[in-house]
Amino acid sequence: MQKEQIAEAFRTLQDDICSALEKEDGKGKFREDRWEHHSGGGGRTRLIQDGNVLEKGGVNFSAVQGPVHPRLLSQMNLPQGEFLDFFATGVSIVMHPASPQVPIIHMNVRYFELSNGTCWFGGGIDLTPHYVAEDQAAYFHRELQAVCSRHHPGFYSRFKNWADDYFFLPHRNETRGIGGIFFDYLKPDHEEHGLSKQALFDFVIDVGNTFAPVYTHLMAINKNKSYTEAEKNWQYLRRGRYVEFNLVWDRGTKFGLETGGRTESILMSLPPQANWAYDFRPEEGTREADTLRMLKKGIEWV
Amino acid sequence: MQKEQIAEAFRTLQDDICSALEKEDGKGKFREDRWEHHSGGGGRTRLIQDGNVLEKGGVNFSAVQGPVHPRLLSQMNLPQGEFLDFFATGVSIVMHPASPQVPIIHMNVRYFELSNGTCWFGGGIDLTPHYVAEDQAAYFHRELQAVCSRHHPGFYSRFKNWADDYFFLPHRNETRGIGGIFFDYLKPDHEEHGLSKQALFDFVIDVGNTFAPVYTHLMAINKNKSYTEAEKNWQYLRRGRYVEFNLVWDRGTKFGLETGGRTESILMSLPPQANWAYDFRPEEGTREADTLRMLKKGIEWV
Numbered sequence: 001m002q003k004e005q006i007a008e009a010f011r012t013l014q015d016d017i018c019s020a021l022e023k024e025d026g027k028g029k030f031r032e033d034r035w036e037h038h039s040g041g042g043g044r045t046r047l048i049q050d051g052n053v054l055e056k057g058g059v060n061f062s063a064v065q066g067p068v069h070p071r072l073l074s075q076m077n078l079p080q081g082e083f084l085d086f087f088a089t090g091v092s093i094v095m096h097p098a099s100p101q102v103p104i105i106h107m108n109v110r111y112f113e114l115s116n117g118t119c120w121f122g123g124g125i126d127l128t129p130h131y132v133a134e135d136q137a138a139y140f141h142r143e144l145q146a147v148c149s150r151h152h153p154g155f156y157s158r159f160k161n162w163a164d165d166y167f168f169l170p171h172r173n174e175t176r177g178i179g180g181i182f183f184d185y186l187k188p189d190h191e192e193h194g195l196s197k198q199a200l201f202d203f204v205i206d207v208g209n210t211f212a213p214v215y216t217h218l219m220a221i222n223k224n225k226s227y228t229e230a231e232k233n234w235q236y237l238r239r240g241r242y243v244e245f246n247l248v249w250d251r252g253t254k255f256g257l258e259t260g261g262r263t264e265s266i267l268m269s270l271p272p273q274a275n276w277a278y279d280f281r282p283e284e285g286t287r288e289a290d291t292l293r294m295l296k297k298g299i300e301w302v
Numbered sequence: 303m304q305k306e307q308i309a310e311a312f313r314t315l316q317d318d319i320c321s322a323l324e325k326e327d328g329k330g331k332f333r334e335d336r337w338e339h340h341s342g343g344g345g346r347t348r349l350i351q352d353g354n355v356l357e358k359g360g361v362n363f364s365a366v367q368g369p370v371h372p373r374l375l376s377q378m379n380l381p382q383g384e385f386l387d388f389f390a391t392g393v394s395i396v397m398h399p400a401s402p403q404v405p406i407i408h409m410n411v412r413y414f415e416l417s418n419g420t421c422w423f424g425g426g427i428d429l430t431p432h433y434v435a436e437d438q439a440a441y442f443h444r445e446l447q448a449v450c451s452r453h454h455p456g457f458y459s460r461f462k463n464w465a466d467d468y469f470f471l472p473h474r475n476e477t478r479g480i481g482g483i484f485f486d487y488l489k490p491d492h493e494e495h496g497l498s499k500q501a502l503f504d505f506v507i508d509v510g511n512t513f514a515p516v517y518t519h520l521m522a523i524n525k526n527k528s529y530t531e532a533e534k535n536w537q538y539l540r541r542g543r544y545v546e547f548n549l550v551w552d553r554g555t556k557f558g559l560e561t562g563g564r565t566e567s568i569l570m571s572l573p574p575q576a577n578w579a580y581d582f583r584p585e586e587g588t589r590e591a592d593t594l595r596m597l598k599k600g601i602e603w604v
Contacts, residue, residue: 047580171565236575240572243545244569247545247546248549248559257472257550263474267546273576273578274545276573
């Protein structure tokens with residue numbers, strides 16, 4: 001597994017996902033911006049806007065390299081004097097649908113390599129429904145459980161908990177959505193899982209390939225449902241929470257912005273419109289109040 | 303100068319500012335929420351919404367106390383074992399007007415005291431016009447220069463530069479607006495300024511009292527100007543930048559959210575609606591492009 005092969009597989013993943021999303025959307029087309037990173041490499045940012053289903057979304061591919069940033073050294077507990085190069089490649093996706101009946105989704109797969117020989121995979125998929133439907137949440141988690149189980153018996157439960165902990169807004173005491181899976185620092189031949197680099201790669205690609213069928217299914221079963229203006233307003237408030245998570249708590253976003261990543265690609269995750277209302281509390285017995293009750297860690301959706 | 307006197311003066315300032323804003327707005331009325339802090343003290347959060355001029359804004363007073371949070375110890379380079387209590391009081395304001403012709407404004411005055419006897423004042427006022435008008439920017443800075451000069455000959459230039467540095471979005475290479483003044487850690491009898499605690503208090507109260515006449519003047523001269531839908535859309539994008547600054551870079555917001563402050567009071571600074579458009583670049587020769595050119599550090603507005 002050379003880094004070039006991994007990057008190539010991620011590029012293919014980006015192509016496949018964009019095709020599948022365009023097909024299900026039926027109207028929106030991705031536009032592409034190619035860009036270069038200040039320290040080497042670059043990416044292909046793809047944006048879809050004003051589709052039938054997808055109001056704004058991005059599918060980013062990047063493969064960048066250069067000297068390791070001091071912030072990363074300190075995050076990894078490496079001495080600041082260390083001179084290391086890194087290589088990082090990944091695909092990152094966020095989709096904001098027009099309808100509050102269709103959930104927001106996020107997916108990321110990534111591979112990281114240092115010039116000292118260390119390397120690891122990371123990634124995950126998580127779902128943020130504006131209104132939580134328990135059967136859809138169960139479907140989503142079953143699909144993730146299936147892909148995890150094909151590779152390691154312990155992955156789903158460990159990565160499901162990791163997602164609950166990661167996609168959490170402490171200042172709201174809410175999860176971002178119904179979670180999913182999140183994993184990081186998966187190193188080849190580590191005693192925790194015993195998987196080779198090839199086996200980890202296969203897992204990560206399998207996760208990537210799970211995205212399109214799962215999300216296009218969720219688009220298909222929800223896209224024709226009608227909604228009210230009040231439901232659209234609720235969507236804007238939930239998108240406000242999405243903005244709060246991404247800008248205040250998401251380590252990937254913060255790291256990218258603080259180390260000179262391409263701002264427009266990083267902030268493609270933000271919604272086209274978000275609203276904030278002071279101290280908004282939905283009335284008991286409404287779908288909004290039911291949703292808030294389900295934005296908690298530790299729910300076994302399967 | 304006892305801490306109770308300072309808190310009382312800030313409470314009065316909050317009352318005076320709310321009255322002046324209601325009067326100029328002509329329709330919006332502040333609603334008040336009283337709240338208690340988990341470690342002691344509390345606050346009066348006042349919110350105005352759907353006024354003639356002010357779409358959403360908050361004027362917060364708080365006076366809280368308790369054991370010093372570990373994060374503050376590390377920010378202040380104090381050993382983590384130190385057992386200290388703090389007392390903090392302040393007034394904090396953000397106003398989002400309905401019209402893109404009226405600027406967003408932010409004001410803060412604060413006093414901080416530790417049980418080891420250390421104390422300091424901080425604060426500032428800064429303006430974020432959706433469209434920069436040079437004559438209004440000059441007026442705003444002249445007023446700030448005047449209040450500074452009444453107390454110390456070096457304050458305006460030092461605090462103006464401090465605001466340029468503080469209200470800056472590195473990931474956009476833009477200032478938040480046209481700046482203003484920002485100051486922190488003003489300690490009594492410090493060699494940098496030689497002012498007593500009373501003299502610093504007088505300065506800070508004078509800054510607080512400058513807010514209402516300056517902002518109501520800016521409301522008055524801009525509120526009846528018409529605007530287009532395109533200008534309203536530009537306002538939503540600029541509000542997006544305001545959100546980015548507050549959630550990614552503002553140390554006060556981050557500190558509050560990470561140490562269990564009252565979320566709804568802290569995030570009252572967020573606009574009612576903000577938009578994001580991928581890689582939006584205004585055409586050359588437009589008012590939008592002119593505004594972007596003036597969102598730079600180091601402009602001498604006076």
